[in-house]
Amino acid sequence: xxxxxxWIEHRDQRVxxxxxxxxxxxxxxxVQLVQGAYHRFxxxxxxxxxxxxxxxxxxxxxxxxxxxLGASKITFDAxxxxxxxxxxxxxxxxxxxxxxxxxxxxxxxxGRPAPTPDALRGWVDAHYGxxxxxxxxxxxxxxxxxxxxxxxxxxxxxxxxxxxxxHHAEVLLVQSHWRAHRRPLPAGAEVWVxxxxxxxxxxxxxxxxxxxAALVVRYLEDDPGRYAQNTVLQARGQERGxxxxxxxxxxxxxxxGRW
Ligand SMILES: [Zn+2]
Numbered sequence: 001x002x003x004x005x006x007w008i009e010h011r012d013q014r015v016x017x018x019x020x021x022x023x024x025x026x027x028x029x030x031v032q033l034v035q036g037a038y039h040r041f042x043x044x045x046x047x048x049x050x051x052x053x054x055x056x057x058x059x060x061x062x063x064x065x066x067x068x069l070g071a072s073k074i075t076f077d078a079x080x081x082x083x084x085x086x087x088x089x090x091x092x093x094x095x096x097x098x099x100x101x102x103x104x105x106x107x108x109x110x111g112r113p114a115p116t117p118d119a120l121r122g123w124v125d126a127h128y129g130x131x132x133x134x135x136x137x138x139x140x141x142x143x144x145x146x147x148x149x150x151x152x153x154x155x156x157x158x159x160x161x162x163x164x165x166x167h168h169a170e171v172l173l174v175q176s177h178w179r180a181h182r183r184p185l186p187a188g189a190e191v192w193v194x195x196x197x198x199x200x201x202x203x204x205x206x207x208x209x210x211x212x213a214a215l216v217v218r219y220l221e222d223d224p225g226r227y228a229q230n231t232v233l234q235a236r237g238q239e240r241g242x243x244x245x246x247x248x249x250x251x252x253x254x255x256x257g258r259w
Contacts, residue, residue, distance in 0.1 A: 003018060003019060003029075004018075004019050004028065004029045004055060004056055004057035005017075005018060005029055005055065005056050005080070006028075006029035006030040006032070006033040006053055006054065006055040006056075006057075007033070007053070007054055007055075007081065008033065008037075008048060008049070008051045008052070008053055008054070009051065009084075010047075010048045010051050012085075012086055013084070013086035013087065013088055014081070014084040014086065014087050014088070015033070015037060015048055015088045015090060016029075016033065016087060016088070016089055016090070016091075017029050017030075017032040017033035017036050017089065017090050017091045017094060018032065018089070018091045019032065019057075020032070022182070024178055024208070025060060025062045025204070025207040025208065026062065026171065026174045026175050026178065026204050026207070026208055027094075027175070027178075028057065028060065028062065028063055029055055029057065030053055030055050030057075030063040030066060030067055030074060031062065031063065031066050031094075031166070032090070032091055032094035033053060033071075033090060033094075034049060034053075034066055034067065034070040034071050034164075034165075034166055035093075035094040035097050035098070035164060035166060035167075036090025036091060036092075036093035036094035036097065037049055037071075037090055037093075038070070038097065038163055038164035038165065038166075039090070039093040039094065039096055039097035039164065040088070040090050040093040042163055043163075045163065049070065049071035049072060050071070050072045051072065052072065052073045052074070052075060053067055053071055053072075053073065053074040053075070054074070054075050054078040054081070055074065055075070055076055055077075055078060056077070056078055056079070056080055057076065057077070058076055058077055059076040059077070060076075060207075061203040061206075061207070061232060062200075062203045062204055062207050063076075064203075065199045065200040065202075065203045065204075066166055066200050066203075066204075068199070068200070069165060069166060069198065069199070069200045069227065070164070070165040070166040070200075097164060097167075098175055098176075098179060101157075101160055101167060101172050101175070101176065102176045102179060102180075104158075104160060105156060105157055105158070105172070105176055106123075106127055106144065106156050106157070106158050107156070109123060109144070109146065109153050109156040110153055110154065110155060110156055111152065111153065111154075112152070112153050113151060113152060113153075114146070114148045114151050114152060114153060114192070114247055115146075115153075115192075115247065116244055116247045117220055117242050117243065117244060117247070120144070120146075120192070120194055120220055120242065121194075121220065123144055123194075124142050124143075124144055124194045127142075127144060127158055128140055128142045128158075140159065140161040141159040141161060141168070141169075141195070142159070142194065142195070143158065143159040143168065143169040143170075143193060143194050143195045144156065144157070144158050144169055144193070144194045145157050145158075145169035145170045145172075145173040145191060145192070145193045145194075146173075146191070146192040146193075147173065147177060147185065147189055147190075147191060148189065148190045148191070148192050149186060149188065149189045149190075150188075154189070155173060155176070155177045155180075156173070157169045157170070157172040157173035157176055158172070159172075160172065166200065168198065168200065168201050169193065169194075169201075170191070170193060170197055170201035170202075170204060170205055171200070171201060171204050173191070174204050174205065174208045178208070183210075184208055184209060184210040185205070185208050185209045185210060185215065186210055187209070187210045187211040187214055188214070189209075189215075190215075190216045190217065190218060191205055191215070191216075191217045191218070192217075192218045192219075192220075192242055193217065193218070193219050193220070194219070194220045194221060195219060195220065195221050195222075195223050196219040196221065196222050196223040196228050196239070197217060197219065197223075197228065197231055197233060197239070198223065198225070198227045198228045198231065199227055199228070199229075199230070199231045199232075200227075201231075202217075202231030202232045202233040202234070203231070203232050205217060205233070206232050206233060206236075206238075213236070213238075215233075215238055216238055216239075216240060217233050217238060217239050217240070218239070218240050218241065218242040218246055219239060219240075219241065219242060220241075220242045
């Protein structure tokens with residue numbers, strides 16, 4: 001019954017989570033533990049999540065990168081723990097956090113033709129408001145993630161910039177798409193993001209594709225941050241810049257120097 005349990009021993013209690021029954025990697029026990037803890041312990045989640053996470057399951061890149069970004073450390077293949085007196089199961093909290101994120105999806109983008117780079121910039125401004133003239137450290141992460149199939153946007157998500165550190169647009173895209181359709185990201189679909197994926201999001205997208213090796217991710221802006229380097233998508237050459245050539249519409253203009 002333990003099925004890849006994940007837990008943290010915090011003060012006198014054990015905070016734990018179970019994976020979703022369907023086994024999708026974006027709903028693993030470590031992911032649900034992080035997501036559930038942020039939802040349940042508002043304002044204090046960092047105190048809980050700075051403790052080591054243990055899981056009975058084997059190493060998975062999604063879990064390792066999620067914990068690196070949203071928590072602290074993880075030990076895989078841990079033995080099933082002895083029963084504890086005080087147990088807090090945050091699996092239902094993770095589900096609530098996912099449902100709230102679903103409610104906030106930018107659904108107005110679904111069904112539109114895939115955007116040009118300029119149009120995508122406009123969508124980001126429309127969703128988040130125009131960026132301040134002077135950059136601030138408290139600026140929201142202005143990321144939209146789109147699932148693009150045959151030239152149309154078929155799903156969309158945005159970074160929620162709330163208390164949960166792992167609620168990046170790509171993670172919410174994958175979780176909400178699965179919750180709505182119960183199928184992986186279809187073969188042949190592309191994921192378009194307004195900012196280059198971090199390591200966690202790259203791992204989640206790769207693991208969630210029907211054919212991971214065929215997934216193509218296009219990004220509008222680079223992310224020079226440390227956590228956006230050496231992602232699984234970069235390592236495998238599955239990222240492309242988003243250019244006008246990638247978008248449907250009029251034929252691309254001839255390149256300079258060609259007549
Ligand atoms: Zn990310």
